[in-house]
Amino acid sequence: MIPQLVTVRVKRSAGRTIRLWIPVLPVALLLAPLVTLGVVVACVIYRVDAVRALATLWRVVAALPGTRFSLDEGRTAVLVIIR
């Protein structure tokens, strides 16, 4: 299962907080042709099996849900959650 939602929260020292909820599926559909083309070109240049590379990339993306990164430094904070 690929990630469905990426939540990004950035709190700046000025007190402003930016919250972003990024739905992954529409973004992935939009970027899929570009990413696929990029991977295929890179594989041809570096002589790597393109199918294997795309399969591995898919496996990495599918394993992303559950990832969480948070950084608090004084009055600045960054939080990224992949669901």
Next chain:
Amino acid sequence: MNEERKDILDMLAAGKITAAEAEQLLSALERGQSRVATAVDTRAKGRPKYLRVMIDSNDDGEPVAVNIRVPLQLLRAGVKLAALIPPVAIDRANAELSRAGVPFDLGQLKPEQLEDLVEALDDLTMDIDSPDSTVRIYCE
């Protein structure tokens, strides 16, 4: 009927043991089987899913806290990327490692070995305490 149970009943039928002894042996056998089943079940359920990295430190008097949760599945998928590294890049990396005094051949590193390494991370717990910072790495 399993083999041990049959053996006990055979011994009872042959008169080698009394009914009370047979009952004791059968109950001991059942206790042992349920303990094994519980252990297997606990291990399957209690298997860690995430690698946690928690860092608390003081940077010029300001507290800094980093909290990272990485699915172990992501690490397993990530090690497969190692198999995609082009030979040219491996040669360059080996040359740089040798220059830095680390004579290590990355070409010898097989994805299976890396997977074993990730599997072994299940039991990893690392605590580093220093006057200014605390680092904790563990699986949950």
